[in-house]
Amino acid sequence: MTKIDARTGALENVAKREVVITRVFDAPRKLVFKAWTDPKHMARWWGPMGFTNPICELDARVGGAWRIVMRSPAGIEYPCGGVYREIVESERLVFTNIATDNEGNPVLDGLTAVIFAEHGGKTKLTLQTRAVAVVAHAAAYLAGMEAGWTQSLERLAEELARP
Numbered sequence: 514m515t516k517i518d519a520r521t522g523a524l525e526n527v528a529k530r531e532v533v534i535t536r537v538f539d540a541p542r543k544l545v546f547k548a549w550t551d552p553k554h555m556a557r558w559w560g561p562m563g564f565t566n567p568i569c570e571l572d573a574r575v576g577g578a579w580r581i582v583m584r585s586p587a588g589i590e591y592p593c594g595g596v597y598r599e600i601v602e603s604e605r606l607v608f609t610n611i612a613t614d615n616e617g618n619p620v621l622d623g624l625t626a627v628i629f630a631e632h633g634g635k636t637k638l639t640l641q642t643r644a645v646a647v648v649a650h651a652a653a654y655l656a657g658m659e660a661g662w663t664q665s666l667e668r669l670a671e672e673l674a675r676p
Contacts (some may be wrong), residue, residue, distance in 0.1 A: 528645070528646040528651070528652035528655055529643065529644065529645040529646065529655070530643065530644055530655040530656075530658050530659075531641070531642070531643035532640075532641075532642050532643075532658055532659045532662060533639065533640070533641045533642075534639070534640045534659070534662055534663060534666060535637065535638070535639045535640075536637075536638050536640075536666050536670075537632055537635050537636065537637050537638075538635060538636045538638060538669070538670055538673055539635050539670075539673070539674070540635065540636055540673040540674075541634070541635075541636065542603045542604075542629045542630070542631055542636045543603050544636075544673060545629055545636040545638060545669075545673065546602065546603040546604075546606075546629050548669060548672055548673060549606055549627060550571060550573035550600075550606070551571070551573075552569045552570060552571045554672060555569050555571060555581070556569035556581075557668075557672050558665065558668035558669045558671070558672040559581055559583065559665055559668075560581075560583040560591075560661070560664075560665055560668070561583075561660070561661045561664040561665065562664045562667070562668065563585070563586040564583045564584060564585055564586070564591075565583070565584045566581050566582065566583055566584070567582055567584055568580065568581060568582035568592075569581050569582075572597075573597060573600065574597060574600065575597055575598065575599065575600055576596065576597065577596070577597050578594060578595070578596050578597075579594055579595055579596075579597065579608065580592070580593075580594035581593055581594065590615060591612065592612070592613045592614075592615065592617070593610065593611060593612045593613065594611055594613070595608050595609035595610050595611050595623075596608060596609050598624075599626075603629055604628070604629055604630075605626070605627065605628055605629065606625075606626070606627045607624070607625070607626045607627075608624075608625055609622075609623065609624055609625075610623035610624060610625045610642060610644065611623065612644075612651070612654060618648075619647045619648075620646070620647055620648050620650070620651040620654065621644045621645065621646060621647060621651050621654055621655070622644065622645050622647050623642060623643055623644030623645070624642070624643055624644075625640065625641070625642040625643075626640075626641045626642075627639070627640050627641075628640075628641075638666070640662060640666070642658070642662065644658060
């Protein structure tokens with residue numbers, strides 16, 4: 514269990530997690546990439562099942578920021594955001610992925626890379642993400658990280674199937 518050192522305020526036994534998910538989408542790379550870089554698309558699929566994204570702001574350029582506020586079915590808001598570190602059109606996205614509390618204080622500090630590969634007219638997407646708990650209670654968020662990303666990608670598949 515992660516706990517905070519009373520003397521230094523630093524986390525002891527820092528909780529961290531890395532997840533790699535590969536999935537093939539029945540859509541061309543250009544469209545899948547657009548779903549990750551267009552806020553109208555992303556607002557419809559980002560986050561676990563049942564969540565909405567009342568705020569979805571993307572400045573999809575190297576050094577540009579992104580910010581999303583996910584809202585759970587119970588109305589609890591989960592802000593997150595980061596900065597794009599690398600963008601190769603229709604091939605690769607790398608961005609920091611910082612979950613915050615409602616006052617803007619970081620709770621998770623992460624980095625995510627998304628690779629888009631041609632796969633016989635479809636897109637093979639590989640997502641590699643890692644995060645470190647910045648506060649002790651964020652270790653629980655790490656436990657649900659793979660399930661959350663898996664559900665997001667399921668929602669992405671539904672978004673890509675829309676006419």
